[in-house]
Amino acid sequence: MIGIIGIITIFVMVFGGYLAAGGKMGIILKSLPFEMTMIGGAAVGAFLISNSGAEVKHTLKDLGKVFKGPKWKHEDYRDLLCLLFELIRLARQNPVAIEEHIEAPSESSIFSKYPKIISDTEATALICDTMRSASMNYDDPHQVEEVLEKRMDANMHHALHSSHALQTIADGLPALGIVAAVLGVIKTMASIDQPPEVLGKLIGGALVGTFLGVFLAYGLVGPFAEKVKAVTEEDSHFYQLIREVLVANLHNHATNICIEVGRQNTPSHCRPSYADLEEALKTVKQSAA
Known part of the structure; x- marks a missing residue:
């Protein structure tokens, strides 16, 4: 919603100011289709040249972030902490029983309680891969943390491609505008x-x-690129929380401490209160009993 308000504000302020100063829209409207064809067409062509088909689809999909905002909300962080609590507690109580959940999360009675999380392939894979490695005795917290850090850096690099592609187009648009203007002068x-x-x-x-x-x-285009980057970076905190909790688990902290580490590493505007989380965990314990 705020993205739409921003776009409307830009148009109202720019063209409203122009009209208020006595400007005439006739010459702009007459030239706009031809200038937009040259500038917009050249920008689209440059975008297609510099990106693969998959990257083009990824960028177009990410444009929705300008209007939708971050994927993960306050309740999603609380649900993630509850999910990790259940998995860690079960892994410590019965290491064999945890296997059916991390090997087939789509069929897991634990994961199924959190449909939004399980629908995210990377979040689910991050949890399952890390817990599976721990069950195979790859449980050195420092090594695991380094592996997870590299994995998330690679994912972030890929996720930010849309922002870089849009920013590249934004950087080239003024020059393309000059090209169109020169043709007009000719x-x-x-x-x-x-x-x-x-x-x-x-x-x-x-x-x-x-x-x-x-x-x-x-x-x-420039503000679009910046918004996509900001939303992508904010969503990355969700995966960082997974890393923090699972690494704390490998340090053999108590389950409640692992979850508290995750809660305190949650962005402040999405962080559940201690009482709110305790209430949610109490519900989890009662349903598991």
Whole structure:
């Protein structure tokens, strides 16, 4: 919602200010289709040249983050801590029983309580892979933490590609606007024998290209790139919480301490209160009894 409000604000302030100053929209509207074809078409072509098919799909999908915001909300962090509590407690009570849950999470009675988490392939794989490795005696907390850190860095690098691709387009749009403007000037020079009122409209149309390139770069595409980056980085805290809790588990801290470590490493605006989490864990214990 806030993304839509931002876009509306940009258009109202820019064009409202232009009209309030006595500007006429006629010349802009007349030139806009042709300038947008040149600038927008060149930007799309450059985007396709510099990205693979999978990267193009990934970027288009990530544009939704501008309007949807972060995937993981307050209740999702609480649910994650409850899920990890159940898994860690079971692994300590019955190491054999945990295998059916981490080998087939889609059929697990524990994972099935948290459909949003299990629908995320990376979150589920991160939990299951780490707990499976621990059951195979790969349980040195420092080594596991290093492996998880490298894995998440690689995932983050891939996830941020959309932001980098959009920022690259934003960086190129002003130059593409100049290209369109130069073509407009060439067209104007071919009509140099026309009266001043005609030349004025032709020059104004050419300058629309410069305006459009800069406007799209700094008013839309650039902010889109920054928003995608911010949302991606915020969502990464969800996976970092998994790492913190599972590494704490490998340090053989008490189960409640492991969960508290995770709670305190949750971003403040998504962090469940101690009482709220205790109430949720009490419900988990009662359902497991």
